[in-house]
């Protein structure tokens with residue numbers, strides 16, 4: 001405030017968030033964004049870093065192979081060999097590596113059309129549109145469908161891309177407590193004029209925005225209740241399935257499949273290809289009318305590069321495997337393994353006394369460290385033991401609920417998970433992470 005007073009304009013000062021991130025990232029830089037090489041499959045090859053000076057790190061060119069619980073490789077499709085890779089290589093020879101154009105100019109290939117058809121069918125919707133970036137899919141979606149006469153009611157823990165996208169649209173935003181259906185209903189009731197005819201409500205439309213599986217919490221949205229509320233209050237429902245598509249449900253079709261809910265009852269199903277499909281890009285699956293509207297005014301596809309053909313090949317072939325149309329049996333095997341691995345690791349960690357967030361069937365397993373100060377020790381010890389995990393804290397989580405996030409993959413074996421459990425047991429004892437259920441109430 002003093003500087004603004006003195007200079008007449010605001011300096012490039014640090015807010016608390018950037019101050020915290022800068023301090024954290026320069027002090028324990030080796031624990032974040034460790035460069036890797038090779039495919040992030042069952043193992044991940046991480047480059048070693050050596051400390052130089054107080055804050056700097058050098059690479060010595062050597063690398064360490066770690067069991068990979070750090071990538072979103074839920075179904076193990078992040079591979080560098082096999083039928084998906086073979087198809088991607090064949091398509092590279094035919095189409096090259098880039099469309100060199102947005103969809104609306106000359107970037108649309110027959111592969112884009114095929115990919116949209118196959119993902120729409122998989123998501124259980126009439127049509128779909130694919131976009132070259134998952135973040136961009138959300139960041140520009142709401143501006144295409146909402147305006148200042150729209151109310152968006154958003155879960156407080158929605159991904160940054162959703163929050164950014166909603167703000168960009170100019171819609172009014174209300175936030176409800178994470179997964180709290182009572183809070184959501186309270187908001188809905190307050191927004192809709194009591195006793196007025198439906199046409200008198202102040203909003204042209206209301207969109208409820210949630211995620212299928214929350215990537216920092218490891219829990220799912222309450223889809224049955226959300227559908228009930230959206231039908232009762234006549235709203236649209238948007239579900240981000242970035243982490244649930246492929247990873248949840250007996251057929252891998254995401255939260256609708258998991259909760260046995262007809263996808264026709266959800267208006268907008270968004271997903272990314274960066275997780276379960278080992279590719280890149282995002283999609284919106286919805287009714288034909290919505291997709292037709294997006295084909296005209298969805299900025300991301302009008303002004304940005306298409307999903308590259310080899311990536312489409314990876315998406316198409318992995319989806320075909322999941323659906324059993326390619327390598328019959330392999331898709332089901334991958335789905336069964338992710339389901340088994342998710343429960344086995346989570347229940348094992350709980351049995352050891354760790355506090356773990358989320359649902360038992362979730363492949364995202366956040367192990368609570370609480371104090372950010374414990375993050376470097378956990379990250380470095382696990383790395384030394386040959387286990388790669390992601391450590392997260394503020395601003396991605398509340399300040400005192402730092403966590404090690406383990407992402408389970410079909411690529412991991414039961415023996416791999418037993419090794420992870422043994423090593424977690426050791427570090428839990430070393431840095432007092434474990435709580436007996438008597439002390440901390442368990443979880």
Ligand code: PMP
Nearest residue numbers: 133134135159161215242272274
């Ligand atoms: N939505 C959610 C819920 C996410 O977690 C992410 C990123 N992990 C995205 C969207 C953005 O997807 P992408 O990384 O594919 O751009």
